[in-house]
Amino acid sequence: MTLEVIAFTLAGLLAAGGAVAVLFVREAMRLMIGLGSFLLGVAGLFLYFGLPFLATAQVFVYVGGVLVLMVFAVMVVHRQADDRPVMEVRHDVGAAAVALAVTVTIVACLRSVVGDALPTPGVYSGVLADELLGPKLLVFEMAGALLLTGLVAVLTIREGEDR
Amino acid sequence: MVALVLCASLFGAGLYVVMTRREIIGLLTGVEMMLGAANVQLVMLGAAVGGTGATIEAAGLMVLVVAAAEAAVGLALLLALYRRSGRSRTDELNEVNG
Known part of the structure; x- marks a missing residue:
């Protein structure tokens, strides 16, 4: 197993883990942690594709800026709640079917174009x-x-x- | 192919979050996930069609800027809405119905 494959696997796991957390958690702060994990995973994928500047910008702008802003918004919106801020999740079969259909459509449309995308040489x-x-x-x-x-x-x- | 399936799945997960969450913060989180996954797909497409690294990074940077501006405006709207009505859920905002 090469170093590139390990890096891609780690970044993919980080992003997928964050996405799963965002899907299922009910506490607002845990949602933000899940989003942070997802965004760091995306930055790792940019690094894998040989785009270090974009990865750095992703960490600075998203994890350092947008995520902090969202945490601030969560604190303001839930400041009067006595208990821990809990968010409602309504899992729905129809929504899951639509999301799955969109996923399959994207893969089917881009499969022939993207194929096995290889990392670009670093810039x-x-x-x-x-x-x-x-x-x-x-x-x-x-x-x-x-x-x-x-x-x-x-x-x-x-x-x-x-x- | 694995990267494509991963990114498409992440986009689908973001779409599912947008459709199932009721809090505006949750919706914004889903939109950010969709934009992040779309950006990785854009980078992959750029690499696949033979774009140079600088061109791909410039395109990705543009998407990043759009996403940051969207998050700032969305959060400003959320805070304004909450301070005005004390509500932060989409299904409680039925007074804007036509």
Whole structure:
């Protein structure tokens, strides 16, 4: 068993374990831990595919940013509850059938294209920076504009709340 | 093939979470899972069609930015809704029905 296979297996197990936890747990904080495990697993999969910058950004943006924000939201929303914050899960056969059908459809559609996707050769960050600030400058600026729009949207929602 | 099945299953799990959770936090968690799985699939597709590493990373970064903005706006809406009505479940918000 090569090192790549071990890395892929570990990342896959981490992501799948987190997904299973998100599916079944009822406590809000455990849900967040499951989501954190899933996101770290996804970062591991990015590393496996030879994309270290994307893996780092995933850890910083998601695990360090979005997840902390979600934990904060859980604390605010459940702050008046006396007991531990419990969330309701309504397992449904219909929902499971739809999710399974979507999964099978994705695999069937992409099987011939993806096949056995192999890791790409690792990219030096300088090459990525040249790409982003050169031919992909428009994409880079669009990403910045989108983040700014999100920030303005959040401020607008907050201001509307005060009125 | 194993990676494809794994990512598709993770996407399906996120979809199932969106369909079965009633709390808005749970819905956002499911959406984040779907976006994460879709991003890995995008990276796999990029590698399969012969894209360069920099191009694939630029595309993945764009999806990451979209997901982060979506989470920020979604959580802001949740907090505003909770402070306004004291509710955080989708089935309690029936006053917005047409």
